[in-house]
Amino acid sequence: MTKADIVSKISDKLGMEKTDVQATVESFMNEVKDSLETGENVYLRGFGSFIVKTRAEKTGRNISKNTTIKIPAHNIPAFKPAKIFVDGVKSNVKVK
Numbered sequence: 001m002t003k004a005d006i007v008s009k010i011s012d013k014l015g016m017e018k019t020d021v022q023a024t025v026e027s028f029m030n031e032v033k034d035s036l037e038t039g040e041n042v043y044l045r046g047f048g049s050f051i052v053k054t055r056a057e058k059t060g061r062n063i064s065k066n067t068t069i070k071i072p073a074h075n076i077p078a079f080k081p082a083k084i085f086v087d088g089v090k091s092n093v094k095v096k
Helices: 003-014 018-037 083-092
Strands: 042-044 048-055 058-062 067-071 074-081
Touching: 003 018, 018 042, 018 048, 074 083
Parallel strands: none
Antiparallel strands: 042 048, 048 074, 058 067
8 A cells, every 4th residue: 555545445434635645654654763862762552653763783794895894883763552543453364
């Protein structure tokens, strides 16, 4: 499902203009992104949490030159789904 699909479904369900829904979805995504960029986590009860995870420094390999490289510690955005969300997917989606 794409962002356009989400906008279309919400527009159909609520009877709103697609441009209004598009602006709302864009605003939501920008707020989540801006919050994570400032180190603030976003918690949506019943859905999940958008969090900033810290990755520790580690040693990697440059295969083409056969050398080791040091990968510095860094932060990455992550999503942790709520338990009710995970349970719903487990019970409704067939294993392939």
